[in-house]
Amino acid sequence: MRRVVLALIALVGYAEAFVAPQPTSAPLTVVAGRNDKRTKKGKVYAGSNGKSRPRKPGGEKGPVDPYLTLREWGARQDPAMSVEEVVAAKMADKRKVEITLEDIMDAVTPF
DSSP: OHHHHHHHHHHHHHHGGGSOOOOOOOOOOOOOSTTOTTSHHHHHHHTOOSSSSOOOTTOOOOOOOTTHHHHHHHHHSSSOOOHHHHHHHHHHHHHOOOOOHHHHHHHHOOO
16 A cells, blocks of 8 residues: 555656646847837837937928929029920920921932
């Protein structure tokens, strides 16, 4: 009987070695990469600004006017021109084709 009891105690003692350990509290992970919006790299990746990445001084300038050069060129003309008139004049210059008398004769003559 003693041998049976000793064998059971030994089995129980060894069985504890095969039991999964109890999970301890997870270690605190420090994230400092692209996904961390508290760092400069994370701010650049997210495209945001804040304490770690302040905006450049100068404020908002607003959208760029795509017709600024056309407006300035039209205002310098003798009779001032609007943007539509400037565009029409520039397109007319591009469509203009010079045809010489030789070109007409070559197109008309079959030989």
